[in-house]
Each structure stands twice: as C-alpha cells, then as structure tokens.
Amino acid sequence: MDGKLKTLLKEKARDIRVDIIEMLCAAGSGHPGGSLSMADIFSYLYFSGELNIDAKDPAKKDRDRVVLSKGHACPVLYAALAEKGYFDKSELKTLRKYGSMLQGHPDMNKTPGVDMTTGSLGQGLSCAVGMAIGAKLDRSGIKVFAILGDGECNEGQIWEAAMAARHYRLDNLIAIVDLNGLQIDGFTKDVMDTTPMADKWRSFGWKTFEIDGHDLEIIDETIKKAKSVKDSPVCIVANTTKGKGVTFMEDVCDWHGNAPCEEEKDKAICDICNIDAS
C-alpha cells in the first residue's frame, strides 16, 4: 500500500472514530465498543477504492454490497457513509432520534448507502448469501461483504448461512468477523466460547484468513486476496480490540452498549487524536 493511501486511511479511521464518539454522545445511547473495533476496516472498505460504490448513486445496480450483520455497530457504518458523502455529516447528530434517517439499527429504506436492514443478530449473513446468489444469477462480478460480530456467531443462523454459502460456492461473498472477544455479558470465552473461530469457518469450507483487524497493510493485502478466491466463500477473522482507540473503553465490556457523556466524549476524542502519536 502506498504511503499516501495509508495516511488517508489512517485519517479516515480517526475521523470515523471521532464521529462515532460524537454521535453516540449526542444520542445518549448506542454501541461504541463494537463500532470502534471496526473503524480501521470500515476506513479501508469505504476509502481504499477497493469497493465499487458511488456515494452519488447509492442504488446503482452493479455496486458491491456491504451488509452490517452486527447491526448494533451502525455508528461505524453511518460515520463511514457520512465521511464518504452519502449524506450530510450533520445528520450524525440525529442518530436514534425520532424522525432521523439514522435509526438505532441499520434501515435500508431510511439511510442512503445502507444495503440491508439488520439488527436482529444472525440474519445479515443470510441476506448477504441471497445477494451473492442474486449476483451470480445476473452474472454480475460484484462482491458482497458481510460484517459479523464474534458474539453474533453464537446464533445458529450464522452457521446455516455458512453451510449455504459453501454449498452454492459463493466466491463473491466475503465475511469479516470482528473478533474483539467481548459481548454484552462479558468475555466471549466466558459467555459462549466460540474458539477456535477460524477453524470453524475452515471446517464449513470457507477460505479463511486470520488477521490483525487494525493493521491497514494487512487488511489491504487480505481483502485483495479475498477478492480473487475462486469456488468458495471467504472469511476474514479480524482480531480486534473492542473500543479501539479510546483507552478507557478498550477491552471494557461495559462500553459495548453505553454512550459516553460530554466529559467522557472529550477524553475519548483526545485519545483518538493521539493514536498516531503513540
């Protein structure tokens, strides 16, 4: 990855993180932990140029699709979409408010750039399977990205979808699992142990990569590889830190679903802006 792009992606990841904190503070509720853990990957998806998408034409037929199966992490998606120009950044402050285009979980009919309505865990990967089948029927070369939580993989439906994706050899489907090791009630190993995550996907017949989900160079390398895989769906197990970028949120379970107050917001933004310095 060239230095210029890497700098841009770092800046975008930082902006996305700041947006996440600001919108959650304004909303007074929501999910910072699993949004922050995905900020680097979303920066990559929306600003590397690897995705065929157009903010000016959000519904264009031959676009790549992004399904946020872990829908509660929508602040990271909304921030990326706003930064990309799908809608005005001022909308971010309306998150979760009555009448807002930014619902508490993603709504494809309200928010430009949201490809699928999600929120009830486990369903998004199946929706992505349907999209990938649809793309195959149309002989379209598009890719479908599904972003999953590691806690979400407790849901049986994820594995139903995993079976189907392999059965239909959906090599246009790329799932990214946000392996941050935490879910609402605690560490995933204590709530419902899903280790070894990557082996599970491999055993379901998916070409599987395990990466550092905060390393932009590795994300770049892996997504490029994933796009060229033939005959099987691809899973990228992204090792991440929940709350990444905000020291007092990192690996702290309580920041799964609590919004920062004004004071915490300022401290968080200060942390985020210091990431590169550390």
Next chain:
Amino acid sequence: MINKEIEKILSKEEGKKIATREAYGNKLAELGEVNSDIVVMDCDLSKSTKTAVFAKKFPDRFFNMGIAESNMMSAAAGLATMGKIPFVSTFSVFATKRACDQVSISIAYPKLNVKICATHSGITLGEDGATHQAVEDVAIMRSIPNIAVFSPADAVEAGKVIETAAEYDGPCYVRLCRGGAPVIFNDSYKFEIGKGTKIMEGGAATIISAGFTTHIALDAARMLEDEGIEVDVINMASIKPIDEDLIAESAAKTGLVITVEDHSIIGGLGSAVCEVLSAKNPVRVIRLGVQDKFGSSGNPAELVTAYGFDKDAVAAAVRDNI
C-alpha cells in the same frame, strides 16, 4: 341461493378435488416461463410443497436451502434486494414460527418483495399431528406490518392468488393446504387483493370462510337451504387487507355472522372479522375453527369433525343462533 352472476365463476365439475399446493407448483412453473426474475427456494420439502415442479423446469433458478428455514427467509430478502422475486416454500409451521423473526426483520420491515408460500397449513394436514399443523400462522403473519395474507379456497383461486402475488410489489404470505379440496371456481374467477367473494346469498346469517373450509361452508349453506334457511356465504381469500365493506354490509343485512377457518379462533379470520365489525357494525359473531388447542393426528375429515367445524357444526351454529 346462487345468483346468475356468481354462477358464471363457479366450477361445473362436481367432485373434482385438487390440493392448493398442487396448483401452486404448476402455476409457479408457468410463471417461471414469462418472468425470469422469479426464483424459488425451499427447505428440503420441494416434493411436498410442489416447488419441485418449478425446480425441474428451471434448475438454475431453484435453490434448495436444506433444512434451515431461518437462513432461507433472510437469503430470500437478500435476493429481493437484487431485484429478484423470490417465492419461498416450506410447511406453514416452519415458515411462520421457526422463521418468524427472519420474516419480520429481514422481509417485512424493509418491505422486500418476497412471496412466502407455505403449505400443509391447518389441522387438515392430518396424520403428521400437532407438531406439523399450523393453527397460528395467520395470526402471526397478520400481526406483522407490511405483510399481505392470502388464503385461497381451491386450486383455481390458488393459481389466481399466485399470479397476483407475483405481480404485487411487496411481501405476502400465501396459506396453502396439503389435502385435496373440491374445486369451487372456474377459470373466469378473478382474485383481487382486499376483496371477498359472496358465493351464496341469503338473509338469515352470514358465513365467512377462507381457505380449505370454504367448501365446508358451502355444503352447510346448501343443507340449510334445503331446510328453508338462506345465508350469505363469503369467501375471504384476502385476509389482510380484508374486505371491510363486504363484511359490514352483509352483517348489517343478516345480523349474525359465523366464521369458519382451519386455524385457531384466536388471531385468524374470525378475529379479523370481529375487528372489522366491532368498529363498523357490531353484531353477534360465532367463530368456528380450532378452539385454542393444538392439533392432533387423524385423517382430515375426522379432525374437522372432532375440532368442531364440519358442515354439521357450521349448519348448527346458524340454526341455533338465528
């Protein structure tokens, strides 16, 4: 009595029985010819739901999703976002109960164009027993916003409903049956969303039915006619949206409504009729159907009698309450 206009749309072939699921499979295969956006999914029941007829003709547009109903519903939603028209089939119990959240969140909330055509509904499924008999499916589907609910009475109406569903832009639930039902209509019958059909006319009472029970309602009405009691018989294939005017108008004339359905009396057609009449024209409503019970093994005819909605029970409900 049956008036001349109605007679034109009624079948002349007495005793001919075809299951609505048969009509579904054949109609799908026919529609597949003219509409290449139609895709079909099934959960390892294609021989029973009759989607196998489509699968044989259009293998590239048929997707067996294995025994995984939740995944099928959400995947169908994904296909609909790509401009396809997915028809998804399994038994009613699985479509509406196992995959209820997927139908609600993946399909109904985003208003995606998925046609949920579920077979083996009601206790008339018969021998498989309670685990496979959907008696709450209409109640569940009717309560989910954005979903239209259709329950055809015979093979002809089933074909028309499927044609309409394919043209209709939005999610719908079509309730189909396992067992052969007498053919009531002929091909000139037209199905319209939100419209019921008055098949017989009389002033003593109104019998409203949908789905498999409509031939039972007609048999009861003929029995009553022989006794000199004439009733309105309304077939209400469009349960949601429902034909409020037709219900209110008939109830205003007769003052007594009997509903008949192969479904729980809680939340189904009977409840829908009560909802209309309580607001528009309160009259006495007697709901025949499954009385807040689970189903049971048995043959369809004996079950209909045991659960209290055979033709004798329908006729008695009229006789005892006029």
